Amino acid sequence: MIEIFDKKDELISYVANQFVSIAQKAIEENGKFVVALTGGSSPIDLHKLLATDEYQSKIDWEKVYIFWGDERWVPLEDDRSNAKMAFTTLLDHVNIPQGNIFPMYNDVTSPEEYAIEYQQLIKEVTSEGTFDLILLGMGDDGHTASLFPHQKVLDEQDKWVEAYYLEPQSMYRITLTAPLINQAKNIQIIVFGENKAKALYEVLQGENNPTEYPTQLIKPTNGELTFLVDKAAASQTK
Numbered sequence: 001m002i003e004i005f006d007k008k009d010e011l012i013s014y015v016a017n018q019f020v021s022i023a024q025k026a027i028e029e030n031g032k033f034v035v036a037l038t039g040g041s042s043p044i045d046l047h048k049l050l051a052t053d054e055y056q057s058k059i060d061w062e063k064v065y066i067f068w069g070d071e072r073w074v075p076l077e078d079d080r081s082n083a084k085m086a087f088t089t090l091l092d093h094v095n096i097p098q099g100n101i102f103p104m105y106n107d108v109t110s111p112e113e114y115a116i117e118y119q120q121l122i123k124e125v126t127s128e129g130t131f132d133l134i135l136l137g138m139g140d141d142g143h144t145a146s147l148f149p150h151q152k153v154l155d156e157q158d159k160w161v162e163a164y165y166l167e168p169q170s171m172y173r174i175t176l177t178a179p180l181i182n183q184a185k186n187i188q189i190i191v192f193g194e195n196k197a198k199a200l201y202e203v204l205q206g207e208n209n210p211t212e213y214p215t216q217l218i219k220p221t222n223g224e225l226t227f228l229v230d231k232a233a234a235s236q237t238k
């Protein structure tokens with residue numbers, strides 16, 4: 001499903017309301033809400049809205065468990081850290097136990113070892129790796145999470161979490177893999193801005209070519225996938 005919004009603000013309010021209702025339903029049914037956040041710049045305004053009194057009071061944050069879809073392998077204090085951004089814009093402002101937050105980084109092990117540990121953490125908190133909600137963004141090259149074009153991680157079928165050295169960025173990335181993401185009950189991909197219009201067109205209406213446009217790998221097995229896009233990003237999509 002694709003939802004197109006005239007303005008970014010409308011898109012953000014819609015996602016915030018979805019976040020709240022998915023969280024409330026999960027807590028009512030299973031006593032907890034397990035979500036993976038996205039990084040990059042796309043979720044910043046969403047986080048800030050969720051942190052307002054109006055929104056945060058609608059969720060029982062003690063029952064929320066936070067993971068990430070991907071991370072740059074940098075310390076939590078580094079400005080490139082997706083976790084740092086989420087703490088500053090949301091997590092530092094809500095009543096969530098620190099033990100419910102699982103940043104995708106530690107300074108003790110290698111990224112590859114931590115990918116194995118992170119998979120174990122997911123196993124302990126979720127039911128069989130099924131997230132209630134996975135939020136994703138999309139880069140203007142068609143990547144999502146840290147599933148970048150032409151990387152071996154795109155072929156991964158078994159592991160839930162993979163860490164690898166991303167040569168073009170000279171840094172390690174750690175990411176949920178497509179098979180794990182596809183098990184989620186809800187996947188929401190937030191895309192705005194004209195610079196993403198070509199990639200969005202290719203992902204949704206172009207030839208099947210996930211090596212070039214990895215977001216095409218996102219196809220939930222049982223859950224719901226929604227692209228939440230603004231008019232600018234949808235401008236090349238018919």
Ligand SMILES: O=C1O[C@H](COP(=O)(O)O)[C@@H](O)[C@H](O)[C@H]1O
Binds near residue numbers: 041139143
């Ligand atoms: O590197 C990343 O980029 C994508 C897209 O970022 P955005 O700034 O265009 O929103 C993001 O979804 C991913 O989490 C991040 O690590």
